[in-house]
Amino acid sequence: MLKSLIYLIILLSASAALPVQADCFDDAARYQRVNPVILRAIAWQESRYRPDAMRKNDNGSTDYGLMQINSIHLPALSKYGVSSNTLMEPCASVYIAAWHLRQKMDKYGNTWRAIGSYHSETPEYRDKYAGQIIKILTKWGATSQPR
Secondary structure, three states: OHHHHHHHHHHHHOOOOOOOOHHHHHHHHHHHOOOHHHHHHHHHHHHOOOOOOEEEOOOOOEEEOOOOEEHHHHHHHHOOOOOHHHHOOHHHHHHHHHHHHHHHHHHHOOOHHHHHHOOOOOHHHHHHHHHHHHHHHHHOOOOOOOO
Protein backbone atom coordinates (compact mmCIF):
# COMPACT_ATOMS: atom_id res chain seq x y z
CA MET A 1 0.00 0.00 0.00
CA LEU A 2 2.87 2.41 0.73
CA LYS A 3 4.28 1.82 -2.73
CA SER A 4 1.00 2.84 -4.40
CA LEU A 5 0.84 5.86 -2.09
CA ILE A 6 4.29 6.92 -3.27
CA TYR A 7 3.27 6.65 -6.93
CA LEU A 8 0.32 8.88 -6.16
CA ILE A 9 2.59 11.39 -4.42
CA ILE A 10 4.85 11.52 -7.45
CA LEU A 11 1.84 12.38 -9.61
CA LEU A 12 0.79 15.05 -7.12
CA SER A 13 4.28 16.55 -7.17
CA ALA A 14 3.59 17.91 -10.62
CA SER A 15 1.00 20.22 -9.06
CA ALA A 16 3.13 21.21 -6.06
CA ALA A 17 2.90 24.92 -6.85
CA LEU A 18 -0.87 24.87 -6.38
CA PRO A 19 -2.29 25.72 -2.95
CA VAL A 20 -3.69 22.82 -0.96
CA GLN A 21 -7.20 22.05 -2.08
CA ALA A 22 -10.06 20.53 -0.13
CA ASP A 23 -9.87 17.65 -2.61
CA CYS A 24 -6.51 16.62 -1.18
CA PHE A 25 -8.09 15.98 2.22
CA ASP A 26 -11.13 14.24 0.79
CA ASP A 27 -9.16 12.19 -1.73
CA ALA A 28 -6.43 11.18 0.72
CA ALA A 29 -9.02 10.25 3.33
CA ARG A 30 -10.96 8.17 0.82
CA TYR A 31 -7.75 6.51 -0.42
CA GLN A 32 -6.67 5.50 3.10
CA ARG A 33 -10.18 5.02 4.51
CA VAL A 34 -9.81 7.65 7.23
CA ASN A 35 -12.08 10.52 8.21
CA PRO A 36 -11.38 13.72 6.21
CA VAL A 37 -12.60 15.91 9.07
CA ILE A 38 -10.05 14.28 11.37
CA LEU A 39 -7.33 14.98 8.77
CA ARG A 40 -8.40 18.63 8.61
CA ALA A 41 -8.36 18.88 12.41
CA ILE A 42 -4.87 17.39 12.48
CA ALA A 43 -3.73 19.95 9.88
CA TRP A 44 -5.20 22.75 12.00
CA GLN A 45 -3.54 21.43 15.16
CA GLU A 46 -0.21 20.82 13.49
CA SER A 47 0.29 23.90 11.31
CA ARG A 48 -2.88 26.03 11.26
CA TYR A 49 -2.99 24.99 7.57
CA ARG A 50 0.41 26.49 6.81
CA PRO A 51 2.06 24.39 4.06
CA ASP A 52 5.48 25.95 4.76
CA ALA A 53 5.49 25.10 8.49
CA MET A 54 8.66 23.54 9.82
CA ARG A 55 9.54 22.85 13.45
CA LYS A 56 12.74 21.63 15.06
CA ASN A 57 11.99 19.40 18.04
CA ASP A 58 13.95 19.05 21.27
CA ASN A 59 14.87 15.47 20.34
CA GLY A 60 16.65 16.63 17.16
CA SER A 61 13.91 15.60 14.75
CA THR A 62 12.06 18.00 12.46
CA ASP A 63 8.37 18.26 11.60
CA TYR A 64 7.69 19.21 7.97
CA GLY A 65 4.86 20.85 6.12
CA LEU A 66 1.14 21.21 6.42
CA MET A 67 0.71 17.98 8.37
CA GLN A 68 4.01 18.25 10.29
CA ILE A 69 5.31 14.82 9.28
CA ASN A 70 8.23 13.98 11.55
CA SER A 71 11.67 13.30 10.10
CA ILE A 72 11.81 9.95 11.90
CA HIS A 73 9.64 8.64 9.04
CA LEU A 74 12.08 9.75 6.33
CA PRO A 75 14.21 6.58 6.28
CA ALA A 76 11.16 4.47 5.41
CA LEU A 77 9.70 7.08 3.06
CA SER A 78 13.00 7.75 1.29
CA LYS A 79 12.94 4.21 -0.11
CA TYR A 80 10.07 5.48 -2.25
CA GLY A 81 11.64 8.77 -3.25
CA VAL A 82 10.01 10.87 -0.54
CA SER A 83 12.28 13.55 0.90
CA SER A 84 11.81 16.43 3.28
CA ASN A 85 11.07 18.54 0.19
CA THR A 86 8.20 16.20 -0.69
CA LEU A 87 6.81 16.66 2.81
CA MET A 88 6.63 20.40 2.15
CA GLU A 89 4.25 19.84 -0.79
CA PRO A 90 0.73 20.34 0.59
CA CYS A 91 -1.12 17.49 -1.11
CA ALA A 92 1.76 15.07 -0.62
CA SER A 93 1.82 16.00 3.07
CA VAL A 94 -1.89 15.25 3.39
CA TYR A 95 -1.58 11.89 1.61
CA ILE A 96 1.36 10.86 3.78
CA ALA A 97 -0.52 11.98 6.90
CA ALA A 98 -3.53 9.89 5.84
CA TRP A 99 -1.21 6.91 5.36
CA HIS A 100 0.33 7.52 8.80
CA LEU A 101 -3.10 7.80 10.44
CA ARG A 102 -4.21 4.60 8.67
CA GLN A 103 -1.20 2.78 10.17
CA LYS A 104 -2.28 3.91 13.63
CA MET A 105 -5.89 2.91 12.97
CA ASP A 106 -4.77 -0.52 11.78
CA LYS A 107 -2.92 -0.89 15.08
CA TYR A 108 -5.46 0.65 17.50
CA GLY A 109 -8.76 0.60 15.62
CA ASN A 110 -11.03 3.54 14.92
CA THR A 111 -10.29 5.12 18.32
CA TRP A 112 -9.04 8.31 19.95
CA ARG A 113 -5.95 6.30 20.86
CA ALA A 114 -5.21 5.90 17.15
CA ILE A 115 -5.78 9.60 16.50
CA GLY A 116 -3.58 10.60 19.44
CA SER A 117 -0.89 8.22 18.21
CA TYR A 118 -0.61 10.28 15.04
CA HIS A 119 1.43 12.58 17.27
CA SER A 120 2.99 10.14 19.75
CA GLU A 121 2.49 6.65 21.10
CA THR A 122 3.66 7.78 24.54
CA PRO A 123 0.39 7.67 26.54
CA GLU A 124 0.80 11.11 28.14
CA TYR A 125 1.42 12.86 24.80
CA ARG A 126 -0.99 10.65 22.86
CA ASP A 127 -3.89 11.40 25.20
CA LYS A 128 -3.13 15.12 25.32
CA TYR A 129 -3.06 15.25 21.51
CA ALA A 130 -6.32 13.32 21.19
CA GLY A 131 -7.85 15.86 23.58
CA GLN A 132 -6.61 18.71 21.40
CA ILE A 133 -8.21 17.14 18.32
CA ILE A 134 -11.47 16.61 20.25
CA LYS A 135 -11.48 20.31 21.22
CA ILE A 136 -10.99 21.35 17.58
CA LEU A 137 -13.76 19.05 16.39
CA THR A 138 -16.08 20.24 19.15
CA LYS A 139 -15.39 23.88 18.27
CA TRP A 140 -16.20 23.07 14.64
CA GLY A 141 -19.41 21.35 15.71
CA ALA A 142 -18.14 18.07 14.30
CA THR A 143 -18.50 16.14 17.56
CA SER A 144 -20.02 16.50 20.96
CA GLN A 145 -18.61 15.49 24.28
CA PRO A 146 -20.60 14.06 27.17
CA ARG A 147 -21.34 16.65 29.86
